[in-house]
Amino acid sequence: MAFETFLSFDNPLFGNFAFYSGLVIGKTLLMSVLTARQRLTRKIFVNPEDVAYCGGKAPTIGDQGVERVRRCHQNDIENVFPFVFLGFFYILTSPDPWWATLLFRVFALSRCLHTVCYLASIPQPSRFLTFMTGYVVTGYMAVAVIRAGRF
Amino acid sequence: MAFETFLSFDNPLFGNFAFYSGLVIGKTLLMSVLTARQRLTRKIFVNPEDVAYCGGKAPTIGDQGVERVRRCHQNDIENVFPFVFLGFFYILTSPDPWWATLLFRVFALSRCLHTVCYLASIPQPSRFLTFMTGYVVTGYMAVAVIRAGRF
Amino acid sequence: MAFETFLSFDNPLFGNFAFYSGLVIGKTLLMSVLTARQRLTRKIFVNPEDVAYCGGKAPTIGDQGVERVRRCHQNDIENVFPFVFLGFFYILTSPDPWWATLLFRVFALSRCLHTVCYLASIPQPSRFLTFMTGYVVTGYMAVAVIRAGRF
Numbered sequence: 497m498a499f500e501t502f503l504s505f506d507n508p509l510f511g512n513f514a515f516y517s518g519l520v521i522g523k524t525l526l527m528s529v530l531t532a533r534q535r536l537t538r539k540i541f542v543n544p545e546d547v548a549y550c551g552g553k554a555p556t557i558g559d560q561g562v563e564r565v566r567r568c569h570q571n572d573i574e575n576v577f578p579f580v581f582l583g584f585f586y587i588l589t590s591p592d593p594w595w596a597t598l599l600f601r602v603f604a605l606s607r608c609l610h611t612v613c614y615l616a617s618i619p620q621p622s623r624f625l626t627f628m629t630g631y632v633v634t635g636y637m638a639v640a641v642i643r644a645g646r647f
Numbered sequence: 648m649a650f651e652t653f654l655s656f657d658n659p660l661f662g663n664f665a666f667y668s669g670l671v672i673g674k675t676l677l678m679s680v681l682t683a684r685q686r687l688t689r690k691i692f693v694n695p696e697d698v699a700y701c702g703g704k705a706p707t708i709g710d711q712g713v714e715r716v717r718r719c720h721q722n723d724i725e726n727v728f729p730f731v732f733l734g735f736f737y738i739l740t741s742p743d744p745w746w747a748t749l750l751f752r753v754f755a756l757s758r759c760l761h762t763v764c765y766l767a768s769i770p771q772p773s774r775f776l777t778f779m780t781g782y783v784v785t786g787y788m789a790v791a792v793i794r795a796g797r798f
Numbered sequence: 799m800a801f802e803t804f805l806s807f808d809n810p811l812f813g814n815f816a817f818y819s820g821l822v823i824g825k826t827l828l829m830s831v832l833t834a835r836q837r838l839t840r841k842i843f844v845n846p847e848d849v850a851y852c853g854g855k856a857p858t859i860g861d862q863g864v865e866r867v868r869r870c871h872q873n874d875i876e877n878v879f880p881f882v883f884l885g886f887f888y889i890l891t892s893p894d895p896w897w898a899t900l901l902f903r904v905f906a907l908s909r910c911l912h913t914v915c916y917l918a919s920i921p922q923p924s925r926f927l928t929f930m931t932g933y934v935v936t937g938y939m940a941v942a943v944i945r946a947g948r949f
Contacts, residue, residue, distance in 0.1 A: 503654055503805055505890055505946055514887045515947025521880050522940040524792055528876060528933065542869065549922035556697060557860065567693065573724060573875060578672045580883050581731050585665045620700035631679065631729065638673040644656055645666025654805055681934035709859065718844065724875060725830060729823050732882050736816045739807055782830065789824040795807055796817025 509593045513583050514598040520576045520607050527569035534562045557647050558593040568614040582637040589644040653681050660744045667751040671727045678720035685713045719765040730785045736792040750784050757781040811895045815885050818902040822909050848913045850867045870916040872883035884939040891946040901935050908932040
């Protein structure tokens with residue numbers, strides 16, 4: 497059994513995977529704070545009990561300042577979570593550590609840039625390209641895991 | 648320690664779990680492409696910068712062609728991700744490999760059929776039955792994991 | 799290699815993690831049933847094929863009875879899933895078992911109370927406090943994982 501096939505911080509590749517997974521999951525978690533900040537500064541709440549406590553006129557749905565942050569959060573859920581799932585399987589397929597680490601770094605960087613592009617409304621195709629970069633990494637890992645698996 | 652309790656591709660049960668997890672996560676990832684195709688062919692975008700790049704009149708919310716794909720995607724997130732989480736724990740409970748593999752196959756098949764039923768608007772209760780099949784598998788695994796765990 | 803660094807039910811800390819993860823994932827899964835109950839009793843459906851089978855006038859979006867349960871479900875997805883991801887890495891960082899088990903218990907309790915506060919529309923800041931408790935636990939684990947990882 498090769499050293500790369502262990503889920504342990506004694507395995508350098510697992511340490512890399514943990515670092516970049518912690519980073520992108522932490523980034524995803526931060527979206528909750530950004531959404532809350534938007535809601536509080538714009539006084540946009542969807543629950544009557546939130547309006548009662550924080551002020552604002554009435555429950556409001558569809559404010560663009562709030563919804564942009566929420567769409568960015570949802571995009572993280574749709575892409576970051578599959579990356580972490582597939583990463584657990586992928587490092588057990590004994591990939592080349594240099595190549596696998598490169599994939600983890602490219603993914604983490606692409607997701608951070610995606611958030612910047614989304615929240616700053618940077619003109620397309622910048623957001624599309626950052627999305628696709630992460631998507632190709634995750635798709636590649638999905639194929640590698642399926643090929644290493646058993647029908 | 649029984650052989651089934653290892654997270655390794657040397658363990659055939661883990662190989663099965665990896666294959667079917669990769670399959671259903673890959674299927675979930677494909678929903679992003681289907682949503683993009685709907686948006687591009689129907690010219691339905693929610694961000695002004697997307698309209699500026701791809702055309703279309705104004706940001707639009709609630710188009711049924713787009714929203715159906717997005718609901719299907721969300722249903723995958725709500726059901727596929729719990730399955731993969733619970734599967735990692737479940738294979739460590741030393742289940743009978745034949746039975747566990749059957750569960751993984753039934754789940755993967757039910758989720759693929761669920762997507763077909765949803766996207767093709769096949770009359771109910773077909774979509775409901777495919778949903779319930781996967782839900783029962785995941786619920787069974789949740790109970791098995793809780794029972795094997797420590798309070 | 800310390801005993802706490804194994805992903806196995808022979809490791810008591812892993813057993814604790816499995817128990818509380820199974821609990822919060824199971825709780826998240828139950829939200830689907832609660833949403834379905836709301837839809838069926840209020841006759842609020844979004845797909846034409848659901849209306850055709852279950853009755854109701856026309857596909858309806860934005861019913862507050864349904865949407866409250868769905869927001870609660872989405873909040874679980876945004877917080878429970880990151881907790882389980884990070885927990886897998888965290889128990890491999892060889893944390894003090896007493897402290898780690900306390901974190902798992904506090905998280906599971908805070909998420910159950912969050913659901914009660916949300917569904918019963920209990921006045922704020924109760925829901926906010928339950929949310930923050932779980933969020934701080936997950937954030938703490940994210941920092942611990944990133945620090946244990948390799949750049």
